[in-house]
Amino acid sequence: MAMTIQEHKERSARSYKLLLWFAMISMTMMFAGLTSAYVVSKSRTDWMKDFQMPVAFFISTALILVCSLTFLLAKKAIKKDDRNTTTLMLFTTLVAGAGFVYFQLDGFHSLAESGAFPVGGAGSITISFLYIIVLAHLAHLAGGIISLLIIIYNHFKQKYNSGQTLGIELGAMYWHFLDFLWLYLFLFLYFFK
Numbered sequence: 001m002a003m004t005i006q007e008h009k010e011r012s013a014r015s016y017k018l019l020l021w022f023a024m025i026s027m028t029m030m031f032a033g034l035t036s037a038y039v040v041s042k043s044r045t046d047w048m049k050d051f052q053m054p055v056a057f058f059i060s061t062a063l064i065l066v067c068s069l070t071f072l073l074a075k076k077a078i079k080k081d082d083r084n085t086t087t088l089m090l091f092t093t094l095v096a097g098a099g100f101v102y103f104q105l106d107g108f109h110s111l112a113e114s115g116a117f118p119v120g121g122a123g124s125i126t127i128s129f130l131y132i133i134v135l136a137h138l139a140h141l142a143g144g145i146i147s148l149l150i151i152i153y154n155h156f157k158q159k160y161n162s163g164q165t166l167g168i169e170l171g172a173m174y175w176h177f178l179d180f181l182w183l184y185l186f187l188f189l190y191f192f193k
Contacts, residue, residue: 013166020170024177027140031181034136035188038129042192048126053190054110057134060103061186066096068179071172081162083155090152093175097145104138133185137178144178147171 041047074089111117111127118128151171154160160168 009166013169016166016170017173020173024174027177027181031133031136031185034129034133035185038133038188039192041125041129044125046125048116048124049193051116051126051130051193053186054107056103056107056110057186060100060107061182063096063100063103064179064182067093067100068176070096071168071175075165075168075172078155078160078165078168079162086155086160086168090148090155094145094148094152097141097148101138101141101145104134107134130189133189137182137185140181141178144171144174147174 070089070093074086074093077083077085077089108131111130116127117123118131148171151160151167154167
């Protein structure tokens with residue numbers, strides 16, 4: 001029995017979503033391993049117990065939450081064929097995502113100014129873990145920004161509408177995952193000292 005075009009689209013969409021779920025589960029396992037190593041290393045005698053999270057990381061946390069909201073609004077807007085709102089929300093997500101990266105890097109700058117280094121004579125295992133965890137998240141966020149740029153490009157090529165939202169849906173799923181992941185990491189690093 002021949003498959004209709006709609007059935008093929010639905011099957012492809014399920015496959016893409018399943019692949020994304022597998023990727024997100026893999027990333028979750030990687031960060032679970034990093035946070036487990038952090039917990040084990042906390043018993044070291046040279047662990048910094050009075051470490052203060054840079055203010056820039058609080059700002060970046062607010063910005064990544066904005067990304068989730070604006071991506072959600074972009075998805076809702078395209079389902080209503082509201083191209084102008086979709087464009088605005090996608091660009092707002094991009095700007096907030098760039099702001100997240102800027103404040104993450106500013107947080108590292110603040111750490112360096114306060115004398116908290118990951119390696120060297122003044123280095124600390126606590127700061128090393130912070131760098132590894134944040135940089136690993138930023139690497140995954142780079143993938144999110146690239147996918148967002150592709151989504152924006154496709155949006156301008158008018159590939160999305162109320163009947164074709166798969167790219168935006170996948171992008172939103174990934175950004176929500178990145179947001180949830182950062183929120184978990186931030187709270188973990190903030191409270192588990």
